Amino acid sequence: MTLKSKNRQKEILAKSARLFRKKGYAATSVRDIADAVGMKSASLYNHIKSKEDILQSLLLPIAKIYVTSIDEVNKSNLPAIEKLEQIIRDQINITIENPDAVSLVPDQWVFLKNDESDDNYAYDEYIDLRNYYEKLFIDIFQQAIAEGSLKSVHIEIACFSILSTLRRLYSWYARHRTIDKAILEKELIMNLLGGLRK
Amino acid sequence: MTLKSKNRQKEILAKSARLFRKKGYAATSVRDIADAVGMKSASLYNHIKSKEDILQSLLLPIAKIYVTSIDEVNKSNLPAIEKLEQIIRDQINITIENPDAVSLVPDQWVFLKNDESDDNYAYDEYIDLRNYYEKLFIDIFQQAIAEGSLKSVHIEIACFSILSTLRRLYSWYARHRTIDKAILEKELIMNLLGGLRK
DNA sequence: GTCTATATGCTGATAGAC
């Protein structure tokens, strides 16, 4: 694979992500993507296998970035409460660096599912990654309670609350791109964890 | 209009909302809706004007419910901090009572937009309602800071954080329908406001 | 109010020339 074709593929993925973000996967046609890249839709198929292939190539890498990130934090020797703070900072950074791909995470994964019993395991792989992340997040949260840093709150509500804000951050950030990252980190850590500290 | 046809329309709206929630507006076909209701797609058009008409009939009423609710809270003589607590309780109740319609609020409004300069103002009306709600929410939030109940935090980040969690509550609630509402209210108020109190 | 039949256009994807 030449450097040029790699760049072309990257461009197709980037343009697709932006279109999927704006209208959703289902409402974005292969012709829309081809227009954005500047070629005919038939030519796209020299670079991609299918429309769903594009979605996989966006969702699986970003899910792996999340998992790698939380794994690394978890391996550290930090107290659990500081792990949670670092996870929030990491999610902010992932969002700032990949806003279009991140925007697909909350809802577009449903379109990875093809009809019955395809040989396509992208859906299952994505769900596994998401569940792994959430489980680890909850584990660390529980540990922070056990260590006495957090009140013994309703864990599932608290984790939902934190994660739903972080998953939507791409949307707020798009309208406030000039904000200082350190301020964003400080404010979100206060918003999301402040009410739960002992 | 007979009682029967009114019920039929309600059923079409309810079934549509559930389908739109599951796959999104764009990926749901008129045939899908007709199947769910138990008729042919052509027959649906005796009850609805168009597919987009259904979306309007779901989104505009729920947006008006939100606005009516926050207006009423705002008219009260409560301190601003208690207004915020009541707004959170109201949003929880609206979500519990209309989970399918509420699920469309974050992302599906984009499909109210037809091509250029249609005589369709549903999109503008929806955006106006949403902006009105957000502006009022921010006003009350600022007032709570002015009254000394909340720290002088970054207002836009804090309001985004609170609202993004409440807008996604339908999703968490679907998996935890047995939770006691009073607990949900207490925990969410703590999660969302706790870190900001003076 | 429901149906069958149909109109018209767009969908994802492929074949084959250059």
Next chain:
DNA sequence: GTCTATCAGCATATAGAC
């Protein structure tokens, strides 16, 4: 690696019989 031409299927919506 891009194009034109094309396919089969599905989209929303309408016409008109019953």
